[in-house]
Amino acid sequence: SADTSKSIGLLRARDIALEHAEIKKEDVRAYTKAKIDRSNGAYVYELEFETVDYEYEAVLDIETGEIVKYRALYK
Numbered sequence: 425s426a427d428t429s430k431s432i433g434l435l436r437a438r439d440i441a442l443e444h445a446e447i448k449k450e451d452v453r454a455y456t457k458a459k460i461d462r463s464n465g466a467y468v469y470e471l472e473f474e475t476v477d478y479e480y481e482a483v484l485d486i487e488t489g490e491i492v493k494y495r496a497l498y499k
Contacts, residue, residue, distance in 0.1 A: 426460045426467045432489045434458055437469040440489045441482035445496060451475050460486060468492060474499075 432440075438458070442449060456479075457472035467486040474480065483493035 426462070426486070428460065428467075428486065430487045431467075432484075432487065434469060437484045437486075437489060438471060438473075440484060440491070441471050441473070441480070441494075444482065444491055444494060445480050447475060463492065 438455075442452070452473050453475055455471070455473045457470055459470050461468055461470050463483060469482075469484045469486055471482045471484070472480065477499055479497045479499060481493070481495045481497075482491060484491050
């Protein structure tokens with residue numbers, strides 16, 4: 425079980441990912457993944473979402489919100 429006491433929160437993580445992708449909340453067609461996982465010994469948020477043209481994947485540090493991995497794929 426992950427210790428989320430110092431977490432930025434899922435909604436803040438989502439906002440950071442959208443800002444990084446330079447898209448607005450209303451442009452997202454679907455959120456397909458939002459979970460806490462472990463990567464290289466640290467807890468992260470794994471987020472996936474899509475717009476009309478792209479699928480996005482963002483992995484963020486659960487405490488700092490730093491993006492550790494980001495990918496945008498054209499459909």
